[in-house]
Amino acid sequence: MSTQEATPNALPKLKTDEMVINMGPQHPATHGVLRMVLTLDGEWVRHAEAVLGHLHRAQEWQGQNRTWFQYQALIDRVDYLSGMFTSWALCRTAEVLEEQTIPERAEWLRVMVSEMNRISSHLLWLGTYLIDLGAMFGFPFYPFREREKLLDLFEEVAGQRMMFNYIRIGGVQRDPKATWFQRLRKFTEEFNDRVDEYEAIVTENPIFLRRTKGVGILPLSLAKEFGVTGPSLRGSGSNLDLRKTKPYSVYPKLDFNVQWLDKPEGGDTWDRYILRIREMRESNRIIQQCLDMIPEGPVITKKQIAGLRVKAGEGFSAVESPRGILGCYVTSNGSDKPVRFRWRNPSFCNLSVCGKLLENHPIADIMAIFGSIDVILPDVDR
């Protein structure tokens, strides 16, 4: 036997190599068609890069080649989970150009349906987020139960469950019946109890806490650098919410609080989760107030016709969508087609920060972090 000393230097160095994995666009958990190029060191992500464009439908170009009337119907598809907000942003921009005020009742209806839409979007997020965390079969379907009720209400008022085309330039499409308001009130009355149910299962679940606490910390400076908005930003210590900071529509008349956490060092995925839960409760409060305060009157200035024209000029307006600030910029030359469209989509900016957040997290956290940002891929690619 040789008495060779086995010093650490004498041992042959184990060869390790980083592995590049192409996650998506067919991966079951990338919320549609996101493609992420991951550099893995074992289970750990060293570098992540999102590759976009798999769902690019040239929405801006389509807007420039269609009449206002046609494009109104198309714009719900940009963010299919919160169609009310995209059409609201478009209609507000057109109304800015027209310098027109819309009927009082229409404003209230817009607030009401878009807050309903915010709830339904957050409910879907809640369900899919838990699927991302691996609760494949149990809890995720319960939020869908509530969402179904909201979609039924949407169906009754707009004729569609997802692509509403309800908010129109100059008002809203039609006035709901009295029974619709009753059903909505019934929903709002029991909704808080339902959220309590969800929280009872999820919020303090030890496995859920382990998966989300301290994971994917987003510092305020980083969030500002990348233009992150919405609940993801408010979880990191900013109270930016257009409904309060730059009030529009009838929001100044309503009594509600912006949900945010004073955590400038950065909010983790659990913070973003709890914020969305609180936002749902707050939206519910807003709907209840709307139901009490909504005035009578017409819901649209004049009946829409196919040859709808908008005055020449440049306009920009933004609304607070469930995912963040949704902006719409339009140049019009007074014809029935706009000259230039530009959308500022919250998902695009929020997704761009993902690469930074994912670094040095294990593979399992990719979906925990990516899901907590709440990105809608059609909204990213347009």
Add this chain to the structure above:
Amino acid sequence: MNGPEIFKLTRLTGVWLCLVFLPVWGASWAVGILIPNILSELGKESSSQSLFMFISDLCKLLTPILSILVFIPINAMFMVLFERRALAIFTVRMGPNRTGFDGLAQTAADAVKLLFKEDITPTGADALLFTLAPIIFFAPSIFGALPLLAAITGNHELFQIVNLPTGVFYILAAASLPVVALVMAGWSSNNKYSLVGGLRAAAQAVSYEIPLVLALVTVCLMAGSLDVVKIAEQQAGGILNWNILGGGALTGLDKAIPALISGNSAEWSATLAKYYPHGFLSALATVALTISSFILCGLYLTSACAEINRIPFDLPEAESELVSGYNTEYSGIKFAIFFLAEFTNLFIVSSIATVMFFGGGGNPIPQWILAMLPMEQISAMMNSLLDIPINKLQLLDPKTFWNAFWVIVKVYSIVFFAVLVRGTLPRFRIDQLMDFGWKRLVPLALITFMVVVFARVAVVCHAG
């Protein structure tokens, strides 16, 4: 509560349990009893009597294997359907309810579909290992289950042959094999997700086998035997004798209670003194044994969940991370075998729990309650009523029947519990999984082991 759906699930369970167990029962009876009897009748008049004897013995020997081969595919079909329907109830959905009558034929249709699908071997895959992996994954679940067969049929003479004096050891050895297949499947698929899934499976199986084995070893220590039939028989006579409640520490109480009921205080204290010889220390030890055996059962069920890769430990096939983990590249019949083996493993793990912790085929009602009922008369009446199937045809052996009945109830209750867990919990992360295994379960298992070692001295347990 969703009344109609629960009723439908119950109906489905009833129908499918008949579909599962009648063929098994019939096949075992035909091959193990009917054919040998006919052969021996024929052999009496024949010149080549030894040949007839040989064939009839061969038939008897083959019965256990045959019954398992009949049982596993049908049972897996039932369990898949059961899980889907039960999960649907937990998750406010409908579940499969169209194929056949109210969805009863759904999994049969799925199985046919999988059989006819193209069997693809991906480019760059190691074809040999790729094909071997599902087989190696599936095989241990067949031969690993053999010793259990004797335990759950109440040591019926046809199944005695598969019993081993070291049955637990054999079962554990068989249970640790499938992980090799998972690593093989992950590596040979030539897919990075599969590879990560296979490696995760290896890490997970190695970590969770230790608490699993420690839990079972402690039970064997309490029972003083590695023989599954012996362990199951020790627990006969009601719930107080089961290993989940003290591993025999409460047997003395069980024996003494009739005396208490009849008011015979001298016998009561005599029985207690016989089983608990050290007074206060014995009482303390009984409490300790009861608590630790309860913990052991929890430990076993948790680590078994991890062994068979079920939620919350389904990391090797984490859908939201690794697409489908080690079986991403599998399709057709190979995928079907993986699927089959997974559900069979769930069944086997539940049967091990039944035999080791829940009294095997014994009924949960204590003996002294049964004594109050006219059981003798009832069984005599049944015997005369069912004279032909029991005595003439030997189709129905009352002892085996009741054993099988209680085993079915217990095993499927545990399966139902596993489905409930699947419908509730999110998934662990891999590092948290390792932490949980090594920092919580292994120390807990070692502590309970030590407690049992010392507490057992003060009480007369099963073995004593």
